[in-house]
Amino acid sequence: MEVLKEEEEEKEAAKQEAAAETAAEPVAEPSERGEMMQPQEVGRKGTIMTQEMLRDLEKKLLGIEITVPEKPSITTKDTIDISKLPRSYQSNTPEEEHLLEVADNFSRQYSHLCPDRVPLFLYPLNECEVPKFVSTTIRPTLMPYPELYNWDGCAQFVADFLSMEPLPDPLKPPSHLYSSTMVLAYQKGNCFDFSTLLCSLLIGSGYDAYCVNGYGSQDLCLMDLTREPCPLTVKPKEALWEKEAEPPKKYAVRPPRDLTSRFEQEQERKKQEKIKAEEERRQREEEERLQEVDSTGTDPLHGLRVHSWVLVLSGKREVPESFFIDPLTARSYSPQDDHFLGIESLWNHKNYWINMQDCWNCCKDLIFDLGDPVKWEYLLLGTDKPRLSMVEEEDDTLNEDYDIENLGKEDEDKCFDMPHSWVEQLEISPEVFETRCPSGKKVIQYKKAKLEKWAPYLNSNGLVCRLSTYKDPECTNILEVKEWYQNREDTLELRHINKVTGLIVDYFKPGHPQALRVHSYTSMQPEMDRVMEFYKTVRVDGLIRREETPKTMTEYYEGRPDFLSYRLVNFGPRVKKITLNSTESNPRTVLKITERFFRNPAKPADEDVAERVFLIMEERIQLRYHCRENHITASKREFLRRTEVDSKGNKIIMTPDMCSSFEVEPAEHTKKLLYQYETMMQLKKEEKLCRHQAWESELEVLEILKLREEEEEAHTLTISIYDTKRNEKSKEYREARERVMHEEHLQQVEAQLDYLAPFLAQLPPGEKLTRWQAIHVKEECLSDFKQRLIDKANLIQARFEKETQELQKKQQWYQENQVTLTAEDEDLYLSYCSQAMFRIRILEQRLNRHKEMAPLKYMALEEKLCKDPRLAELLKSFV
């Protein structure tokens, strides 16, 4: 191992030398620069490795391969039906051809000038095996979802929506780059697909975003978050509220003189500091140790792994600073992050830039000024990126640019614009958007934590997210589980389960039938430790919190008209009752009730009780009053009622020793026995009330627990009335309305029936009607209508007669066989009779109505015909 270390050191030295060289000569030969373009670990290839190391490496590599299962990727052609794809996918337009030529030329020149750098990722094949320029694969799209308007929403969507496939060769960019429509359809892709899609969305929503082809760390490339703490577990740093030192008031009282020894304080402080330093040291050591453990598995391919991510430059959409987004995990990183080891090139939908800066120090020193041709070599001229104005510096480089550029291109090429994207419009249907993850489920492994996500309504209990936190890095010992729910009818929002203590905390959104806000418990059994918090504005009694232990129940109130703020009930053991009546509830005995009140401004302090304690077992009642303003002592009163009967057997009503009191300002009337007696009676009454309330509270707890259990059991989900797909009711309603609309339409059509049409059709077409004809047509129409009315009347009459005859027959039959009939038959007969009678009556009514209506209808038709525009003229003159 010694040898290895030495080698490492050598390598480091060499690297630094090289770095110094590059720093000294900014305009170095491209070839030399290209060498340095590869991140530092390139040099490792050349180092001599021991046999052991090689084996070790081999093992590791094998291990890596195991983690990447050989799945048939979507690259296999038979899964894609190319023929159905649009034409732009299958062929290139002349502009694209031209662009490809340009790119090819550019690439050739580039490889000539920088032979040490890897070939450019310029025109990979698409799903139809057609080479397409990478920039044209970006299709800027603004999605119609408000969640996709900001970069974090977009990134999260892309990360959730697609499942990651590793690159076929982790050291090379892929040979194929599919259209985003394809990627969206299959919900699969490698990092290049991810970043292309994300870039399309970001540019569409106005960001200055670029796809980056570069090198990333192993964790980044394999989407391995096991070394990252879960963002949900990281507590947001509490903003330190630095209290502004108030300006010293003019009349501030001087603090009392401090009589403690300075020396002692000093000593004490020193001691504290020492302990603190010791602790810090220990902590640091611990951290170091942990880091060592973490960093044991260094990656042999470090710096060679190809990755693609998205760069968002500052400027547009109020982005204050440029940053990277890893599309696989949707996390944003600063360009200084250690995970990003180098950039080869980047592109957006308009242009393509090659990084000409050195990446020895990862991306930390890169300057993202794409207008600077020294640092970024562009492919197309005439894009709208601002160019540097410093002409003197650029002189040589400009010439170089021209050299490169002008070799194959004519002048008019300068204004050659990137052709329009060949990719079809990106579309995401609402259902798919809601389902999000492929098949609606996604699992992410973080450091000591596992995050599972589900689409809403996928789980029948409304679970959408679960975060399990583990004690150890191997994730075997669960510390706590957090479960997020959505659309629950019981408004459960979050359940927090602490696996160590067994404590479960449920958080509810407003709207629970019992106004529950938080419910923390270890078991659903009553009379155990539990805390319930309520939405106080909903509860009539102003309860905000109820804490329970096996022996006590504490309730906190707010905003009550009687100013009650706190009630503590101490329970004793249950009295065993020997009753057969088991349905009767057997409440625990109440030992003590303590109640506290807020100050009631309407009462004087001496009469406003602050705390009252009912010691029920001792028959003692203690009162403590509120403190008067400008006082520090409060009045107290204690009532004791033990002896009901005096030595002579007389009933004692009230004696002075039954009430002891301390009064801040002794008042006259309170000394009176009558007053004390009345107060005591009042208190007795209230004691009873309190006990009743305590009992009611217990009942309420039982009720809530029962309700909660039922809700848990049923776990019904609510469906928004705007959710047209899921909401059955609204669907039904909509369908019903459509049906009604349809019927109305039919009726309208009917109303527009032309009575005259059949009669007019008999006449020769195209000729004007003569008056005689008009009269004739009218007569005919009316007589026809009359005939129909008569027919109808006859029909009803016939039916009526038929029914009557049948009934008569049946009656006859009944009368004949009455004696032999069974009860059933008789019932049958009777029901038949009643039905028949009903039918007959209806028919009779209809007939009558028809008789009434027929002349009217006839008249109406006649009038209508008279007013008919085709006949009106002719008939008028006739009349």
Added chain:
Amino acid sequence: MNRLYNSLEPRVMDDDMLKLAVGEQGPQEEAGLLARQEGILFKDVLSLQLDFQNILRIDNLWQFENLRKLQLDNNVIERIEGLEKLTHLIWLDLSFNNIEAIEGLDTLVNLEDLSLFNNRISKIDSLDALVKLQVLSLGNNHIGNMMNIIYLRQFKNLRALSLSGNPIAEAEDYNMFILAYLPDLVYLDSRHIDDHMKGLAELKHQFSIDELKHRENLIQARLEDEQARQEELEEHKAAFVEHLNGPFLFDSMYAEDVEGNKLACLHGAGELLEAYKDKFVVICVNIFEYGLKQQEKRKVELDTFNECVQEAIQENQGQGKCRIAEFEEKHLLSLSAIRDESELSNLEKKIAECSKDISELFNTLMTLEMQLVEQLEETINMFERNIIDLVGLFIENVQSLMAQCRDLENHHHEKLLEIAISALEKTVKGEMEEELPDEVRAVSGLFVDKDTVVNAVGSSHDIHLLKIDNREDELVTRVNSWCTHLVDKIHKDEIMRNRRRVKEINQYVDHMQNELDNLECSDIID
């Protein structure tokens, strides 16, 4: 009704009658026993019923200070009297008596329900003090004039009124009239008023009511105006510069100045006077504005001081409360320990410990209090210095402004003298006669010789200077006395506070000690 009792001897409201009534109407059963044991003080009684007693004169009720409800119905009372002390009264029933006029209710400001049913009243008045009146029963009386209703408009809380059985109730317009003029009424003659009727009534009497309302509004507006002016004046008075924001002082200078006014008619003197007045008023306004500013400053100073003192006191109180709470917690435990203790030696030890705790508490609390006293004293002294400085500065500046006034006056005086003498000369020469207008001719009595003229001008000047001096003196005295009062009051308040606190602490500690001693005694007896 009362005819029935007329035959009986009228009775006097004496102590026995009252005692009997109180005893009968007081607490019953067990509480009643206790009450009888102890006796009931008249001032603790909240409600008293004295009906069908054939009382002729209301008397001896002055002891019932806290009475809320008094029933004196069905007696033969002829005058309302002897109720002045019952200021807490809410409910008063004087129905079925022989009262002829409403009187003697001026102190009953809390009265909400008044019944004068079946009396001989013919006019509604003398109820102005009863601003909270809600229910008024005046049925079966002799009220005959509808205009009495308008008197009731001033009671904004009046909701129920009964007037049936009066001559006015027979008028056909009776209902409508009342509904129109008393729109807030809910019950009339024990009947709920429906909105429809109210609307009709309003329509019917709309014009007269609108006129009435307009008049009432005018009066109200005038009152408000007056009040606002009064308030402004008060504010200015507090700043000691009232009537300085205009020519008041100047006008007052010339109000009693006969000669000055005469002289103003002289040729050239008028313009001079105008110019003088303008300048003078400018200075007065300066003083006024400066005074208001200074007042603001003083107020801010006082507020900061009060705030700071309150803060210090609050903090100290908080500490005291904390100490007491701690002590009480401990004390309760030790008390119960003492109760449970049976060994005598241990008991004594514990009691000793306990009393030591008490004295320790006493010491702590007293130390806290002493600390506060020291702190406050220092602060108060500082404030005193500052406020005296402020006042001093104010006086100084006002005096310098006043001096400007005096200079102006002197200047004016000289100019006027010149004019007067030249006028005299002209008169002497006889040139004046034709020049002088008629009204000045009256003045011409002055222009006899030089001395008269000079004297006249001088006396006018003296009056002016006197006025200015008086105003200045008034301002200075008042501001000084205000300052002294303020400082005195602060000192006195602080002393009072200290005494109260010391008393409180002593009382508390004594109580604790007593309690302990009692426990001891009872234990020893046991």
